[in-house]
Amino acid sequence: MTDQPAEHIAENCVLVSDVLSRVGSKWSILVIGALGPGPRRFNELKREVQAVSQRMLTLTVRGLERDGLITRTVTPSIPPRVDYALTDLGRSVLEPASWLGRWAINNRTAIERARHAFDAEAER
16 A cells, blocks of 8 residues: 555556546537537537537547547438537536636736746747
């Protein structure tokens, strides 16, 4: 048994990194946010998540579905209707993601100042 707190055990760090690589990616977090109000069709997601390519959006929704964060429902029609929605697990990401977004907005000026100071020092 180790004396380290659980959050500092190497195995846990690998697990956390794996999950954060999915939910923390630029496109994943935007798709999760776009699905927060309710189900969306693929093209609705594409319009809401501006600047994402069709290929990247396809890869993103597949990854989120694989991880159990969203569901994909196909309704047989012509053309077939495909809807994406958050699962309970996906909805559980909304609050911490919103908190992190607010933190980023509130601290953007301080981060930009730190970057400029770092870059100025690195140029010397």
